[in-house]
Amino acid sequence: MKKSRSPPFLAKCDAYDMYKRAVPVGELRLPPYDTDAETGNVIVVRGEVYCRMPNCPRAKIAFCSTTNLRNHLRGQHDVVLQHVFDGRATRLDRENSISWYNSLFEDAEENANGEIKHEEDNELKFQVDGHNEVKV
Numbered sequence: 001m002k003k004s005r006s007p008p009f010l011a012k013c014d015a016y017d018m019y020k021r022a023v024p025v026g027e028l029r030l031p032p033y034d035t036d037a038e039t040g041n042v043i044v045v046r047g048e049v050y051c052r053m054p055n056c057p058r059a060k061i062a063f064c065s066t067t068n069l070r071n072h073l074r075g076q077h078d079v080v081l082q083h084v085f086d087g088r089a090t091r092l093d094r095e096n097s098i099s100w101y102n103s104l105f106e107d108a109e110e111n112a113n114g115e116i117k118h119e120e121d122n123e124l125k126f127q128v129d130g131h132n133e134v135k136v
């Protein structure tokens with residue numbers, strides 16, 4: 001299995017970790033692309049490795065880097081992408097990316113409608129105590 005390259009600042013982001021695991025198994029549906037308000041260009045979030053275009057075979061198969069995903073979007077879908085600087089992510093970039101990954105799971109929780117159960121709920125233990133004997 002090829003290991004994906006991801007931005008170092010996402011290494012500690014739990015939501016990003018979940019994104020990478022939940023998308024290929026179909027547990028997470030990604031929202032459509034956002035576009036830049038001025039240019040209408042498609043915005044790819046830093047660290048993204050799955051294609052979000054409808055019916056794309058690469059929707060669940062990770063690219064090894066966001067750069068590869070961007071090349072795919074341009075080449076396969078004729079999408080005009082919002083320019084990003086290839087260098088280090090700025091603090092704002094990092095914050096925006098992390099909050100995007102977090103937002104994926106906030107929505108998921110609402111949709112799950114209480115189906116997520118805590119482990120403790122499944123661990124109901126009935127203890128039989130020894131106080132049944134009656135002394136006369």
Ligand SMILES: [Zn+2]
Nearest residue numbers: 051053056058
């Ligand atoms: Zn695609």
